[in-house]
Amino acid sequence: MADSTNKFLFLAVLSVLILVGLALPKGFDISDEGLYVLLAHPLQENNAGIFNYDLFFKGFYQCTGIHFGIIGLRILRLISYVVAALAFSFFWKNIAEEKGLSFKIAMISFLGISAGYGFLPSSLSYNSLSVCLTGLWLACVSFKTKSPLLKVLVLGLILGLLVYVKVTTALLLGLISVSILIYEDKKSISSLILLFVPFVVLELAFFLFLDTFSTLRMIQGLEFTVSRPDYGFFILVKHTFFGFFWCFLVFLSTLILKKISPNPRINLGITVFILVLIFFQTHITEEWNHIFLLIMPLIFGILTHSKLTALTLSSRKYWVLLLLFLPFILHFGSNVYWLRLGIHYWIFWCLAAMIWLDEVYPFAEKYLVYFISFSSLILVSNGLWWSPFAQKSIWEATEKWEYLPGKSIFLTPQQVLQLKVIKNQMPDESPSIVLAAYRIPGIPYLLGKTIPISPGFWDKTHLENYFPKGIQESVLLYYPLDELPAGEYGKIILIPDFDE
Numbered sequence: 385m386a387d388s389t390n391k392f393l394f395l396a397v398l399s400v401l402i403l404v405g406l407a408l409p410k411g412f413d414i415s416d417e418g419l420y421v422l423l424a425h426p427l428q429e430n431n432a433g434i435f436n437y438d439l440f441f442k443g444f445y446q447c448t449g450i451h452f453g454i455i456g457l458r459i460l461r462l463i464s465y466v467v468a469a470l471a472f473s474f475f476w477k478n479i480a481e482e483k484g485l486s487f488k489i490a491m492i493s494f495l496g497i498s499a500g501y502g503f504l505p506s507s508l509s510y511n512s513l514s515v516c517l518t519g520l521w522l523a524c525v526s527f528k529t530k531s532p533l534l535k536v537l538v539l540g541l542i543l544g545l546l547v548y549v550k551v552t553t554a555l556l557l558g559l560i561s562v563s564i565l566i567y568e569d570k571k572s573i574s575s576l577i578l579l580f581v582p583f584v585v586l587e588l589a590f591f592l593f594l595d596t597f598s599t600l601r602m603i604q605g606l607e608f609t610v611s612r613p614d615y616g617f618f619i620l621v622k623h624t625f626f627g628f629f630w631c632f633l634v635f636l637s638t639l640i641l642k643k644i645s646p647n648p649r650i651n652l653g654i655t656v657f658i659l660v661l662i663f664f665q666t667h668i669t670e671e672w673n674h675i676f677l678l679i680m681p682l683i684f685g686i687l688t689h690s691k692l693t694a695l696t697l698s699s700r701k702y703w704v705l706l707l708l709f710l711p712f713i714l715h716f717g718s719n720v721y722w723l724r725l726g727i728h729y730w731i732f733w734c735l736a737a738m739i740w741l742d743e744v745y746p747f748a749e750k751y752l753v754y755f756i757s758f759s760s761l762i763l764v765s766n767g768l769w770w771s772p773f774a775q776k777s778i779w780e781a782t783e784k785w786e787y788l789p790g791k792s793i794f795l796t797p798q799q800v801l802q803l804k805v806i807k808n809q810m811p812d813e814s815p816s817i818v819l820a821a822y823r824i825p826g827i828p829y830l831l832g833k834t835i836p837i838s839p840g841f842w843d844k845t846h847l848e849n850y851f852p853k854g855i856q857e858s859v860l861l862y863y864p865l866d867e868l869p870a871g872e873y874g875k876i877i878l879i880p881d882f883d884e
Contacts (some may be wrong), residue, residue, distance in 0.1 A: 389750050393491040396757035400498050400764050401520055403464075407506060407768040408458050410794045411778035414882050417454075417505035418826025422839035423492040424452045424830070425507070427816075431837050431850075432605025435510045435720035436598035437548040437637070438839075439590050453791040454507065461508040468519035469494035472735060475519070478526040479703050482664060489749045492738065493519075495760040496731035497621070502763030504720025504773050511550045514872065517542055519731075521557055525564055527805050532569055536578045541567075544583030548598050552717030560706070560713075581642050608849040615719055624715050630666055631681045632661055638685025655682055666723050673767070674723040678731040683752075684863065687740050700739055727763065775883050787830045799882060803830055809877045810859060819857040820848055822865045826878055844869060 412418075423438040426445035430438050431483040445451055452460065462528075472493035473485045497519075500512055517536055521542045529535050546554035562576055609615050624871045626869040637658045640786075641651040659682055663675050687875050711729035715722050734756050741749045776796060781802045806827065818833045823839040836857065841847045844866040851869060858874040 387607065388731065390488055390491075393488060393495070393753060396761060397491050397494055399761055400495065403761075403764050403768060404458075404498070404501065404506070407778060408455050411772055411775050411780040411790075412454060412781075412793055412795060412799075412826060412830070413505040413772070413828070414826030415774055415823045416509070417507050417773075418824065418829055419453055419840040420505070420507045420509045421457060421829050422825050422835065424457055425834055426451055428834045428839050429837050431600075431601065432608050432840055433601050433838070434605065434609060435549065437510065437513060437599055439594060439596070439598065442594055443590065453788060453789075454793050455505040455791075461506065461512050464508065464512060464516045465494060465497045465500075468497055468516035471516075471519035471523040474498075474523035475526050476735070477522065480698050480742075489738070492734065492756055493731060495756050496734035498760050499673075499676065499730040499763045500765040502676075503671055504767075506768055506772075511725065512548065512555050515651075515728055515731065517546050517549060518553070518557065518710065518714060521546075521561075525561055532565070533575055533578060536565065536575055537582065540579040541582035543579065544586055547583060548586075549715060549816060551602065552685055553714050556713050556716065570662050574620040578660070593633065612845055612849070620717055621718065623718060623721050624712050625801055627677075627715065627726055628712055629676065630662055630723065634662060634678050635681035635685045635688075638682055639688060642685075655685070667682060668721075669724060670771075672872075673727045673763055675724045677723060677733075680730070680737065684740070685731075687737070689825060690847070696730045700743065704736050704739050707732045707739075717870075736749060772800055785830065788832055793830075802880060802882060803827075806861070806877055806879065807831060809875075811875060815858050817857075818859040818861055819855060820861040820863075821868065822863055824861060824863045827861050827863075827879060827882070849871075867873060 423430065423435065426442050428438070430436070441452065462833075469490045470485070473487075473490040476482070476489040477485055497515060500515065504511065521539070524535065524538050524542060529537060540617065543554050543558050543561065546557065548647055555564040558579065561579065565576060566573060587599060590597040634655075638651070638655050641654055659678055663672075663678055666674060666678075710732040712722070714729050715725060718725055734752075737752055737880055738749065741752055767773070770777055778843075781797045781799075783795055783797045784792050785795050785800050785803060810831075814833075816833060817836050818828050819841075820828050820835050821841045823840070823842055825835060828835055835841075837850050838846075841850075848869045850856040851871065855869065855871045855873055860868075860873055860876045862868065862876050863879040
């Protein structure tokens with residue numbers, strides 16, 4: 385049975401790789417993906433940036449002259465998922481105290497991570513990077529070694545990299561790291577200072593070679609960030625809390641029904657009804673991938689009623705608890721509701737369920753494997769092909785568009801026509817930098833341009849933060865989601881709905 389399960393897993397992984405590979409040159413989201421590709425542009429400014437991993441792309445460009453375009457960033461994301469899958473298999477090896485890596489766990493991990501394709505575009509992003517780096521963090525923090533100083537340095541490097549991706553995640557995982565290290569060896573408290581060494585080295589390197597570094601950017605951008613309504617502290621807490629609330633409600637319903645009714649079929653039927661009810665209650669956007677997030681608490685509720693002796697006595701219970709809360713820890717600081725973004729963190733609950741079943745009901749593990757595999761295939765197919773984020777189905781992307789010399793992407797014929805119309809409205813001596821408002825950073829990128837100061841302006845408040853005395857750019861690309869701030873304008877080019 386194990387062989388047949390592994391064969392099924394291999395076919396599922398191969399199918400995901402084919403689906404992702406065929407989608408690499410097709411489609412483009414001008415909002416979020418436009419932001420991601422501009423962040424990787426070596427000439428794009430990112431003053432006071434919230435995300436600062438663009439420093440690595442700028443440094444890499446200075447050393448090699450290589451500029452990662454749309455397809456390149458999508459390939460990087462796929463490679464990072466493979467690396468993360470191996471990291472999760474190392475984590476499993478560490479906590480299960482096995483001699484070698486489990487190819488089965490690596491495949492399950494890859495499928496679980498690939499669920500992230502179910503929401504938002506397919507380019508490398510801070511969401512995908514934070515999950516992959518957390519996989520490396522789990523592999524490192526769970527590793528038992530006689531050289532704690534080396535472990536601290538590696539952990540410091542991973543946490544340092546996370547600062548450039550998402551600083552709130554770096555801080556929270558840093559606190560957990562310190563707690564684990566002190567628990568493992570109370571004598572090594574003084575060595576915890578080494579956690580900061582890799583980050584300091586990286587900051588000095590960026591300062592010497594690029595004349596900027598993330599700490600300076602964050603200090604400069606603090607005033608701008610806190611003034612944005614969508615980044616208020618209570619708003620950010622609410623986005624994460626309500627995700628926890630709805631998931632906990634599904635879990636709690638399963639527990640209560642078990643207590644009041646001895647019939648498992650009736651319990652399951654009522655629980656599924658509650659699950660569907662909560663799904664429709666929380667279905668506030670066109671995406672529906674959060675049904676897979678809500679199913680996991682139902683599974684955990686069922687497992688809670690199982691014979692828990694093995695898990696209770698095992699040290700792995702602490703890792704299960706950590707995996708259960710990691711999706712909320714990684715999400716904190718995001719201005720997107722957890723139930724929309726949470727599918728990126730689905731991998732952690734998949735691993736928690738695998739550990740739980742491995743302790744309690746190993747014979748039922750195959751059913752979870754099938755569920756993860758089918759779910760991943762559905763999410764990848766929908767997220768990349770049927771209903772990609774802010775785009776039409778990408779099989780309609782049949783016309784080639786060259787956005788930079790030697791770099792091209794397939795778009796819909798209507799999108800290519802719109803780009804040609806916009807290009808024709810540009811001045812004869814078109815500047816290399818144009819302003820783009822709002823939520824359309826991908827338009828300048830497809831036209832071979834960059835945006836001043838920031839790689840994207842999302843609303844009027846955001847734009848006013850950087851241009852309080854007006855705007856005097858020669859070209860303004862304007863998608864009227866919000867009013868423009870008062871000020872003088874050069875040539876204004878109205879942008880129609882790009883995905884129509």
